[in-house]
Amino acid sequence: MKDGPLHSLIKMLSSLPGLGNRSARRIALYLLSRREDFMVPLAEMILQVAREVKRCEICGNLDMVSPCGVCQDVRRSGDQVCVVAQVSDLWAIERTGAYKGRYHVLGGLLSALDGIGPEQLHIESLITRVRMGEIREVILALSATVDGQSTAHYIADHLVGLDVQVTHFAHGMPVGGELDYLDDGTITTALRSRA
Amino acid sequence: MKDGPLHSLIKMLSSLPGLGNRSARRIALYLLSRREDFMVPLAEMILQVAREVKRCEICGNLDMVSPCGVCQDVRRSGDQVCVVAQVSDLWAIERTGAYKGRYHVLGGLLSALDGIGPEQLHIESLITRVRMGEIREVILALSATVDGQSTAHYIADHLVGLDVQVTHFAHGMPVGGELDYLDDGTITTALRSRA
Numbered sequence: 001m002k003d004g005p006l007h008s009l010i011k012m013l014s015s016l017p018g019l020g021n022r023s024a025r026r027i028a029l030y031l032l033s034r035r036e037d038f039m040v041p042l043a044e045m046i047l048q049v050a051r052e053v054k055r056c057e058i059c060g061n062l063d064m065v066s067p068c069g070v071c072q073d074v075r076r077s078g079d080q081v082c083v084v085a086q087v088s089d090l091w092a093i094e095r096t097g098a099y100k101g102r103y104h105v106l107g108g109l110l111s112a113l114d115g116i117g118p119e120q121l122h123i124e125s126l127i128t129r130v131r132m133g134e135i136r137e138v139i140l141a142l143s144a145t146v147d148g149q150s151t152a153h154y155i156a157d158h159l160v161g162l163d164v165q166v167t168h169f170a171h172g173m174p175v176g177g178e179l180d181y182l183d184d185g186t187i188t189t190a191l192r193s194r195a
Numbered sequence: 196m197k198d199g200p201l202h203s204l205i206k207m208l209s210s211l212p213g214l215g216n217r218s219a220r221r222i223a224l225y226l227l228s229r230r231e232d233f234m235v236p237l238a239e240m241i242l243q244v245a246r247e248v249k250r251c252e253i254c255g256n257l258d259m260v261s262p263c264g265v266c267q268d269v270r271r272s273g274d275q276v277c278v279v280a281q282v283s284d285l286w287a288i289e290r291t292g293a294y295k296g297r298y299h300v301l302g303g304l305l306s307a308l309d310g311i312g313p314e315q316l317h318i319e320s321l322i323t324r325v326r327m328g329e330i331r332e333v334i335l336a337l338s339a340t341v342d343g344q345s346t347a348h349y350i351a352d353h354l355v356g357l358d359v360q361v362t363h364f365a366h367g368m369p370v371g372g373e374l375d376y377l378d379d380g381t382i383t384t385a386l387r388s389r390a
Binding site: 008023028030041043048052088 | 199200201203204207208212213214218221222225227230233234241242243249257259281282286367
């Protein structure tokens with residue numbers, strides 16, 4: 001089994017994020033143990049998703065239609081746009097059910113290290129959306145990392161002069177987090193931003 | 196994105212061994228970011244493997260042909276059969292290059308807890324192979340767990356009276372293991388089996 005399709009499949013699986021050789025082998029054997037009721041349906045579902053899922057032309061979300069369900073939903077406020085790096089961040093916010101506005105998916109974060117500049121992200125399209133005038137608030141929901149914060153700064157800078165309020169996700173103690181286990185930066189921030 | 200094919204795909208991926216909801220979402224987004232060059236080829240490779248990989252009619256190994264490459268290889272000794280629980284164990288032994296005999300894959304271990312009895316494993320076919328007379332040694336390479344050892348006992352019992360030597364993988368210190376970190380059972384066994 002040093003070559004052949006099973007070896008190729010294991011190699012492909014092992015290149016998926018979070019998987020290594022051992023987990024890829026385990027998954028391949030599991031698939032082969034359930035060929036008809038799981039393996040073939042999984043492959044067909046992958047093909048269907050590859051064929052049918054679209055990226056929303058307005059916000060960059062993934063959905064069966066473009067514009068996506070969120071952009072088309074008239075019950076959601078067009079006043080607010082929440083800016084996220086990835087679709088997974090959008091999903092995380094949607095799971096809370098706490099937000100009723102629209103989104104804008106950047107497709108990543110500015111990163112000097114990885115050589116990702118503004119032109120590789122959907123920042124220009126965000127500014128265009130804001131210029132159209134309906135949006136009152138841009139909520140920057142970007143990671144509290146160097147890349148996340150430099151991306152937030154870049155976007156805020158480019159929205160100066162437009163009639164829009166720019167807000168950020170609050171920094172502080174995670175809910176349910178024990179103070180004793182927090183890092184110094186979070187404790188300092190939570191103390192300074194106390195309310 | 197609470198329904199639709201992307202949701203179904205994430206649900207299927209999250210049921211793979213070792214994956215949860217978060218890793219399944221990450222993999223689905225990764226696949227969608229590489230639709231043409233990875234996602235579609237992966238699905239096609241899964242279908243090809245589901246279609247083409249066979250279980251060897253002699254030993255239970257997975258290969259493109261049946262009997263498998265190992266069973267067909269005339270340079271390998273037909274005197275020795277190494278009994279393993281799963282194909283992954285066979286692969287682990289093959290990676291060492293230290294074994295030049297044949298294999299027999301049981302397809303699992305006897306387990307009172309999981310309700311797995313002898314008739315669900317390929318034990319009968321092992322005994323039939325031994326009865327055919329070519330095999331001189333049955334090497335039981337089963338886990339040093341309760342299930343592994345009761346399976347080994349069961350097989351050894353059923354080979355009594357046949358003209359074959361039954362051996363076991365040695366128990367002792369793992370190579371590279373530090374004595375200080377070993378459990379008591381392993382230290383006791385290594386001491387008793389000293390040579």
